[in-house]
Amino acid sequence: MRAEKFYRRIGRAAPRKYKSYVEKLLVCSDVSIFPDVFIGLALTLSFVIGIPVGLVSLIFLRISILLFLLISALSIAVVFISLHAFLLLLAEKKANFVEQIIPDALQLISANIRAGITPDRALLLSARPEFGPLETEIKKAAKEALAGRPIDDALSEIPKRIGSKTLERTIKLITEGLRSGGELATLLDETANDVRQTQSIKKEIRANVTMYVIFIFFAASVGAPLLYSISSHLVAMMVKIGAISNIGSLRVGSLPVKFTPPTISLDLIFWFSIAAIGITTFFGGLILGLIETGKESAGIRFVVILLAVGLSVFFVSKLLLAGMFGTLT
Known part of the structure; x- marks a missing residue:
């Protein structure tokens, strides 16, 4: 307490x-x-x-x-x-789970109404355990309708506890149709078909952008960390060579060439690489979520995977480079 x-x-x-x-x-x-x-x-x-x-x-x-x-x-x-x-x-x-079962729930409610059951009772009978979170919201709406609240107002309460834009648009379409004098069973069937078609189109789009997803995943988690590890190792080699050699200036033809080792800190390069990998994988994950589902928030789960793979590639490649060119550094 x-x-x-x-x-x-x-x-x-x-x-x-x-x-x-x-x-x-x-x-x-x-x-x-x-x-x-x-x-x-x-x-x-x-x-x-x-x-x-x-x-x-x-x-x-x-x-x-x-x-x-x-x-x-x-x-x-x-x-x-x-x-x-x-x-x-x-x-x-x-929300994703609810969106998948919206068509089945709507068609079940419609079937109950066509069987002669009143809309409020049809709602209550359609609250099945397999609907998960939607079952609870349907039961609440049905009880409010049975208590005397208008069916359209009761339905409008369903999306408030489920963060699904698809469910919100679906319920809004049904309530607007009811207020316009439409038949509820027909509205439910047509809306269920529309939702199924939309889900089918989303699956086709997801299949078509698979190559983009693979490219972004590889670039963010493998390509960028590998380049950062190579560049940081090259700078480390130049600093080491400059420290052990006494080369001041050379003459190539008629032009003097002066060799100076990099003055940038190796720690700065290391932390810059880590930060750059973190930023790249973060935005790469958001882009993957946007491509996959149309929502940036869906990419959060990709961020963790990309970051883990990216850091692993960075450190493993640094170890491999140190082992391969250890005699030079």
């Missing part, structure tokens, strides 16, 4: 718009926690994890104070964003 009060105090300082966003995210992901508590918990965990990461880097890697502050800030931001991304993935998974 004390911890919850502490988190709630921290969360109260957050802006209202951000609180409303977190509240909607928690509702859509079926996480039973107050927005203020989640915000306070996320901030606390971010600092508890982020600052020790910076301290470990400062002690063992002997980095500068400025770099320590930068790593700590980045670690705090990564943890804070990751907690929100986890909720977003839960909500996305729930």
Whole structure:
């Protein structure tokens, strides 16, 4: 209880718009926690994890104070964003599941209505366990309709706890048709067919862009890290050669050529490569999600995979290069 009060105090300082966003995210992901508590918990965990990461880097890697502050800030931001991304993935998974069963649910409700059952009873009888989260929302809408609420108003409550644009547009189309005097069973059947056609088109589009997905995945997780490892190793070789040789200036023909080793820090190149790989894989993952599903948020799961593969390629290639050209460095 004390911890919850502490988190709630921290969360109260957050802006209202951000609180409303977190509240909607928690509702859509079926996480039973107050927005203020989640915000306070996320901030606390971010600092508890982020600052020790910076301290470990400062002690063992002997980095500068400025770099320590930068790593700590980045670690705090990564943890804070990751907690929100986890909720977003839960909500996305729930929405994707519901979108797949929308046509079956609509046709089941339509079949019950055509069998002579009233719309409110048809809704209640159509709430099947295999519909998952949609079952709960259909039951709520049916109970409200049985209690005397207009059927169109009851239906409009279904998408509020499920973050699916497809479901929202579907319910909106049905309610507008009802208000215009349309027959509910016919509306449900036609809407179910439209949703199925849309899903079929999305699958065809996804199949057609497979090559783009493969190219982006390879470029972000293999190509870029490999180039960064080669370039950092080349700079390290030049610095090493410049340090052990006494070459000052050479004359090629009539032109003097002066050899000077790079003055840039190897640590700077290393951390720049890590940061560049992180940025490349982050945006690469978002692009993959956009191509696959039309939503940037769906690419969050790709970011983790791309980052893991990219860093693995970077460090493994550095080890291989060091082994192959060890005599030169």
